[in-house]
Amino acid sequence: MTVLVLGSGGREHAIALAISRDPQVRDLHVAPGNPGTASFATNHPVALTDPDAVVALAQQVGADLVVVGPEAPLVAGVADAVRAAGIDCFGPGAQAARLEGSKAFAKEVMAAAGVPTADAVNCVDLDEVEVALTRFGAPHVVKDDGLAAGKGVVVTSDRKAAVEHARRCLEAGHPVVIEDYLKGSEVSLFAICDGTRALPLQPAQDFKRVGNGGTGPNTGGMGAYTPLPWAPTDLVEQVSREVIAPTLAEMNRRDTPFQGLLYVGLALTAEGPKVVEFNVRFGDPETEPLLSLLTTPLAQVMRAAARGDLSQFGEGLEFRTGFAVGVVLASEGYPGTPETGRPITGAESPDGGPDPDVIHAGTALDPEGRLVSAGGRVLVALGHGETLTGARQAAYTRLSRIELPGGFHRDDIALTAAEEEAFTAMSEPTSPSPSDPAQSE
Missing domain, CATH: 3.30.1490.20 (ATP-grasp fold, A domain)
Known part of the structure; x- marks a missing residue:
């Protein structure tokens, strides 16, 4: 199939990279993309919230599947327009996207579905x-x-x-x-949905605050890791039963079936998991480590979800063993007004080619073709290992090779969980690992 991914950030780079590993994908396009996606796909300019422009581009490249990365195009009805043009689209329609577009609507749906959440x-x-x-x-x-x-x-x-x-x-x-404030460690759980069925990914945790120890203002996310050795072993099953299934049923009852990615932000309270928020797209920066471990062919799963039938993946999604950690390199000034146009060096692999474990989030090429910063969150350095400690070390080692004047990162991504890795065995969950005190998007 030919696939078109919409978006320009780290999430879309990670999605496109995972799609590129699917053996059924013969041609991959990203719009507008970034210098990272340009290394393995064809980038195109497009106005993301203009449904007609997106449809025209999808038809131009002969897309069999369009994958919408960010939330704004979904709320603007881009997925509806793509489907109306007869092209499979992974992403909910505008009415279903209100689960993210309106916090009040999401609360209304949760109340009707009996989903545990804050008053x-x-x-x-x-x-x-x-x-x-x-x-x-x-x-x-x-x-x-x-x-x-x-x-x-x-x-x-x-x-x-x-x-x-x-x-x-x-x-x-x-x-x-x-x-009401929900006290408890926060967990991100994503599920690929076809309207009635859902395939959950493994849980991840991100770090919202800008500074070490969960200090400073909220950001879009300064890092993430997966899986969570301290999480209850039945967490995915419980959330699928108590949150995802009733939410899909309620959306169907409203004649707005949810097809796409449902992001469930959870707080693990003393009374059990409760929903902090819903998003209707992959979260950033959890997507980067999560999809780096996924072995199930992603484009095939997305196309099946877009067509309303995930039954062929009845055994669920598969991930390679071990851990993945992603650490965000941010621009000076973030999360306020970031400094842009500053040179970035060391983002390539040791042989000089693209590094698949350096995900571009806010980068561009200057008129001389040099890589420069172009946003608040600039890059995500990934690390993998059989232990969380090893994955952290790999991520921070990779990050240490990258230079961005004024750039900064958190030093404590996954640190508490790694320190607890003197395992009380993964089969017997420990107390939840503390995360940033931020109930945020």
């Missing part, structure tokens, strides 16, 4: 915000109801900061969702 109130003015903050108490969880590129959530014990975040959202024309 919440939808607020349209500051008076309602003040009442809700008093009701739930600190830590305060304030969420922008709309899309916010991973930075629309504030979790703080500072009431003034909570009110100020709510004010900014409301002034931008967005309602806000105030909810």
